[in-house]
Amino acid sequence: MNDFYFASLPGIDHEELIWLDELTKKFDAETKQRFMILYQNRRRDPQVILITCLLGLVAVAGIHRFLTNQILMGLLYFFTGGLCLVGTIIDAINYRKLAWEYNKQASMDVAAMLGRFDRH
Structure with a gap:
């Protein structure tokens, strides 16, 4: 598999690229390809996080928190209007950090899942 394959992920930044390269450096080509397929399906594009966050300013707040598996925060944002919009505005500024933490x-x-399955 091409080393630049990670660079094709939408919205990927340099830090995430280095992280993925380091995380998968001991994987063989087949395992790296399986990692990429699984990760690509789970990964959240930072732009999607930003769009859903901004949607919270005019419609339903907290969707971006549900997308990042922060269910309780999503419910809190939903019932408080994004903590009276302040939390939603802060998240709109820090959307890349939210996406990075989830990703x-x-x-x-x-990687842990592939490590367990490849040992058999």
């Missing part, structure tokens, strides 16, 4: 955990989960 980092998703990548570790996928």
Whole structure:
């Protein structure tokens, strides 16, 4: 598999690219390809997080928190109008950090899952 394959992910930044390369450096080509397929399905594009966050300013608040598996925060935002819009505005500013935290955990989960299955 091409080393630039990770760069084709939408909205990927340099930090995430380095993280994925380091996380998968010991994987063989087949395992790396399986990692990429699984990670691509779980990964959240930062632009999607931003759009759903901005949607919370005019419609339903908290959708971006549900997308990042922060269910309780999503419910809190939903019932408080994004904490009276202040929380939603802060999240709109920090949308890349929200996406990065989710994506980092998703990548570790996928790598751990592949590690368990490849040992058999």
